[in-house]
Amino acid sequence: VIDVAALYKQAGVFTLDPGFTSTASCESQITFIDGDEGILLHRGYPIDQLADQSGYLEVCYLLLNGKLPNQTEFKTFAREITQHTMLHTQMDRFFDGFRRDSHPMAMLTGNVGALSAFYPSSMDSADPEERRLASIRLIAKMPTLAARIYKYSIGQPFVNPRNELSYAENFLRMCFSVPAEDYKISPTLSKAMDRFFILHADHEQNASTSTVRLAGSSGAHPYAAVAAGVACLWGPSHGGANEACLNMLREIGSVDRIPEFIARAKDKSDPFRLMGFGHRVYKNYDPRAKVMQQTAHEVLDELGVRDTPILKVAMELEKIALNDEYFIEKKLYPNVDFYSGIILDAMGFPTEMFTVLFALARTVGWVSQLNEMLDDPTQRIGRPRQIYTGEAMRDFVPVSQRS
């Protein structure tokens, strides 16, 4: 009989770290987070400076290339992105296979994976030019794909991209133009959309980015690796939190019911958690949440929707939770999803679309991290080990002899 425990002893030392709370899976030069101080840097630049002074496409260039572009580099990059915004016409037929009421994230996972069928040459992940092109295509096509998913789900005709508009303006127009009326661009809403994209662009080795790295480590097609990231992002503990948060605010419904939900969040026998609060890494105010909070106020003022029941609940919940002993002791601050849900709801996006918008914005982070990993000559396939806790070796018994 083989002694499994003895085998482990022979194999050497394994680290068991469920949830990877203290295990680095890679080295990276893209994003730095200090969760205790509430600091987030992309390639060294603080997130609040990027959100205030830069634009999403410039941040995309920065994440992909490691430096801010000069004017010529930016022009060339932006032009290349706009050259790739269209989807293959056969993708339209692909949409018809989905039920109209499919969750938008289900459609996004399928569609991003399907892109690999249209660009087979990108499979050569060893070729940096193929990978660069795949990155450009993904960043360019995501808004078109996301807007089409939205239009399909509400039964409206697709709106094609317009290249003279900015990335955020073009996306809002593709979502909200209707045949009778072209979307009227609002600088405040476009800026808010752009900020949302910047704030969600990358966040080092979170679950979906680690998924993209692991999937891509086998040499898988980059579109397929990104589709794996989209699938991972869907969960309510990750990107699905902004959707879950809005649903929770609706369920609370009115300010007088907040204490009941705060009590439930503290009750350890109740699985309920206050959605939009807490973060694995930030044990201080998430710097992105600060920018989102300010942006939420700008959007609400622009749209004149400050007094909706959801917003009243959100603002009161924030106040109560920030002063509550349980939340202070456990360092549970409102996270970026708490405010982004409020903004997207006010802009008119249905809650099921929230995670799709997160995925759109995070695509640049996923491809930057994938490229960084594949550019490393020491890169190997990711292959975690485990601590086996099952049965020791035993003999098979035919079914006729089992009691």
Ligand code: ACO
């Ligand atoms: N409401 C109530 N209690 C909470 C919450 C919450 N939102 N978050 C954590 N806690 C409590 C836990 O019950 C636990 O208490 P205990 O020490 O008494 O057992 C303690 O705080 C630590 O929680 P963990 O689950 O160990 O923290 P972890 O780092 O694993 O989880 C997470 C982080 C998943 C984000 C968690 O805070 C959560 O579920 N939040 C709500 C969902 C959410 O908003 N997710 C968005 C994350 S941000 C993003 O993806 C962009």
